[in-house]
Amino acid sequence: MTLxxxxxxxxxxxxxxxxxxxxxxxxxxxxxxxxTALFWTLLAVCFVAGKHLPPVMAGLLVVAMxxxxxxxxxxxxxxxAAKGTDRAVEAVRLGNRLITxxxxxxxxxxxxxxxxxxxxxxxxxxxxxxxxxxxxxxLACGFALLVASRVTGAGATVALAEGGRLVHAMGWALIxxxxxxxxxxxxxxxxxxEVVANAVGSTLPLHLPLAAVVAYCAAMAxxxxxxxxxxxxxxxxxxxxxxxxxxxEHGGNAAIMGALGMxxxxxxxxxxxxxANFNLVPAILLNLPDRHAVIRAQAPMAAAIWIFxxxxxxxxxxxx
Amino acid sequence: MIKLIxxxxxxxxxxxxxxxxxxxxxxxxxxxxAAGFSPEEVLALLxxxxxxxxFMTLPVLLMLPVVGLLERHGLQERVATLIRRxxxxxxGRVLLAYHALRAGASTVAVNIGNxxxxxxxxxxxxxxxxxxxAGSPSPDKAAGIRAHAAASENLGNxxxxxxxxxxxxxxxxxxxxxxxGVPADVTAxxxxxAPTALWVLAVGWWRYRALDRRLSGGGS
Numbered sequence: 181m182t183l184x185x186x187x188x189x190x191x192x193x194x195x196x197x198x199x200x201x202x203x204x205x206x207x208x209x210x211x212x213x214x215x216t217a218l219f220w221t222l223l224a225v226c227f228v229a230g231k232h233l234p235p236v237m238a239g240l241l242v243v244a245m246x247x248x249x250x251x252x253x254x255x256x257x258x259x260x261a262a263k264g265t266d267r268a269v270e271a272v273r274l275g276n277r278l279i280t281x282x283x284x285x286x287x288x289x290x291x292x293x294x295x296x297x298x299x300x301x302x303x304x305x306x307x308x309x310x311x312x313x314x315x316x317x318x319l320a321c322g323f324a325l326l327v328a329s330r331v332t333g334a335g336a337t338v339a340l341a342e343g344g345r346l347v348h349a350m351g352w353a354l355i356x357x358x359x360x361x362x363x364x365x366x367x368x369x370x371x372x373x374e375v376v377a378n379a380v381g382s383t384l385p386l387h388l389p390l391a392a393v394v395a396y397c398a399a400m401a402x403x404x405x406x407x408x409x410x411x412x413x414x415x416x417x418x419x420x421x422x423x424x425x426x427x428x429e430h431g432g433n434a435a436i437m438g439a440l441g442m443x444x445x446x447x448x449x450x451x452x453x454x455x456a457n458f459n460l461v462p463a464i465l466l467n468l469p470d471r472h473a474v475i476r477a478q479a480p481m482a483a484a485i486w487i488f489x490x491x492x493x494x495x496x497x498x499x500x
Numbered sequence: 501m502i503k504l505i506x507x508x509x510x511x512x513x514x515x516x517x518x519x520x521x522x523x524x525x526x527x528x529x530x531x532x533x534a535a536g537f538s539p540e541e542v543l544a545l546l547x548x549x550x551x552x553x554x555f556m557t558l559p560v561l562l563m564l565p566v567v568g569l570l571e572r573h574g575l576q577e578r579v580a581t582l583i584r585r586x587x588x589x590x591x592g593r594v595l596l597a598y599h600a601l602r603a604g605a606s607t608v609a610v611n612i613g614n615x616x617x618x619x620x621x622x623x624x625x626x627x628x629x630x631x632x633x634a635g636s637p638s639p640d641k642a643a644g645i646r647a648h649a650a651a652s653e654n655l656g657n658x659x660x661x662x663x664x665x666x667x668x669x670x671x672x673x674x675x676x677x678x679x680x681g682v683p684a685d686v687t688a689x690x691x692x693x694a695p696t697a698l699w700v701l702a703v704g705w706w707r708y709r710a711l712d713r714r715l716s717g718g719g720s
Contacts, residue, residue: 186555186558189558189562190554190555190558193557193558193561193562196561226550226551226554227554230551230554231551233547233551234544235543235544235545235547235548235551236540236543236544236547237547238544238546238547238548238550238551239542239543239544239545239546239547239548239550240543240547241547242525242546242547242550243525243529243543243546245521246519246521246522246524246525246526247522249519249521249522250518250519250521250522252519267571267572267573267574267576267577268574268577269574270572270573270574270577271573271574271575271577271578271581272574274573274574274578275578276578278570278573278574278575278578279575279578281566281570282566282567282570282575282605282608282610283608285563285566285608285610286607286608289608293687313686313687314555314558314559317559317562318558318562321562321563321565321566324566325565325566325569328566328569328570329569331573332569332570332572332573334569334572334573338569338572339565339566339568339569340565341568342564342565342568342569342571342572343561343564343565343566343568343569345568346564346567346568346571347561347564350560352519352521353520354557354560354561355521355557356520356521356524357556357557357668357669357671357672358550358553358554358556358557359521359524359525359550360524360672361549361553361556361671361672361675361676362524362528362546362549362550362552362553363506363510363524363527363528363549364549364672364675364676364679365545365548365549365552365553365675365679366506366528366531366532366542366545366546366549367506367531368676368679368680369532369535369545369679370503370506370531370532370534370535370537371503371535372503372504372506372507372531372535373680375501375503375504376504403507406511407507407510407511407514408511408514408515409510409514409520411669411672412510412514412524414672414673414676415676415679416507418676418677418680419676419680423677423680423681423682427682428682434677434682434683434684435677435684435685435688435689435692436688436692438673438674438676438677438684438689439670439673439688439689439690439692439693440692440693440696441673442669442672442673443659443693443696446658446659449654449658450651450654450655450658454514454515456517458615458654458657459650459654461615462615462619462620462650462653463647463650465615465616465619465620466615466619466620466624466646466647466649466650467646468643468646468647469643470643473643473644473646473647474647474650474651474654476647477644477647477648477650477651477707478651478654478655480707481651481655481700481703481704481707484703484706485659485696485699485700485703488696488699489696492695492696496692
């Protein structure tokens with residue numbers, strides 16, 4: 181048996197969403213009070229009840245959250261006037277002590293990931309080994325928060341309010357990666373990968389291990405350019421080319437393939453106008469006369485990085 | 501072939517700037533139905549997948565109180581000071597310093613800035629200021645500096661967040677590989693991102709130096 185699981189932190193996060201929902205519900209100045217509170221409540225239910233929810237019910241909650249987000253009903257509360265702290269003055273006063281908590285987190289996560297699995301008393305283990313790094317991250321964030329409140333002299337309520345402010349600022353975008361991963365799960369069960377694999381496998385010589393690597397990395401970049409998002413392209417291309425050809429047929433290393441495949445996708449992000457937030461919005465923010473100036477600056481970088489990923493994958497994926 | 505409807509929906513939906521959550525959910529439902537599942541089965545599949553992937557949102561959520569508290573006390577201002585101190589000379593070096601700091605922070609999933617909060621108010625003016633010391637750059641060249649400032653943000657943001665364990669992309673990779681039945685170790689996925697992160701820093705150095713050369717040379 182284990183004392184501390186991932187579920188504990190998931191429930192904790194869910195309670196945080198619940199607190200945000202209550203905060204919005206009580207804020208009479210909020211323009212979309214009911215809808216926004218409802219969105220965070222549904223998310224809180226997903227996190228707290230989790231695997232105890234009937235699957236169909238969980239699916240309905242997901243659909244409801246998407247509809248709320250799609251109707252622009254999820255908005256942050258009006259920014260409270262920053263009171264008490266002048267950031268520039270504080271930055272000078274605190275100096276590098278502001279960086280300490282940020283640096284502490286990775287050190288603690290690395291240490292915890294290696295050490296926590298050994299912590300046990302009789303036959304009670306502290307953590308389940310497969311969850312060690314994630315539990316370590318939870319504990320590290322808790323500890324860093326204590327250090328941060330000591331450094332800044334602010335209490336726990338201020339920290340939670342600031343966390344809530346940032347979550348509100350992200351809004352529905354917070355759960356987009358999670359939802360894209362879920363879409364990957366649906367694609368996997370629906371057999372999308374097999375369809376792509378059959379189409380690609382019959383046109384390209386993927387029986388050659390090297391050709392499979394080049395095709396996978398090229399497809400990651402191309403699908404990202406078309407879909408505008410490497411996270412969305414990853415399940416399709418990985419289920420369609422990566423897993424069937426690189427891993428199953430040629431015995432490649434799944435971890436290496438996945439890491440370098442995603443990074444090849446990012447090269448596509450650098451050159452696509454579909455990734456408007458990264459490439460077009462900055463051109464407007466920076467008053468650039470050419471809307472594609474950022475993409476043109478990034479194109480040679482994207483090419484150099486993509487080639488590196490392909491070479492590294494070709495050299496390593498069948499070797500480790 | 502009809503099963504690929506979801507991919508098409510994502511591409512078209514994102515192109516039309518529809519809300520991404522709505523697009524993704526619709527694509528999931530359509531794909532499930534196209535594959536012959538009943539509506540209840542599709543909902544259950546989507547719900548189970550979403551609950552199984554809760555761990556992906558968790559790290560961001562756990563870090564935000566720390567980051568929010570530090571931001572309120574001047575984290576971004578401190579980063580600006582560090583960039584200013586680490587570089588004197590050129591626009592390219594300012595961009596390399598920001599790229600390196602941005603990437604270093606994103607190895608631990610901390611966002612020290614984005615285009616609106618750091619590049620426009622801090623990084624781009626600082627780089628243009630550095631270039632102006634050797635004479636005011638032409639509008640063309642100034643635009644080149646700003647475009648590269650945006651690029652330094654994107655490079656620092658994208659390519660380093662795979663290195664330390666338990667941040668978004670690594671967990672997405674793990675989730676997809678698990679669902680495909682080829683489980684992979686989170687730590688291994690994370691560490692295999694490190695060589696590329698270092699290479700990207702080198703690529704940045706190369707391009708920012710080329711920018712400096714164009715600025716100091718004649719021509720346009």
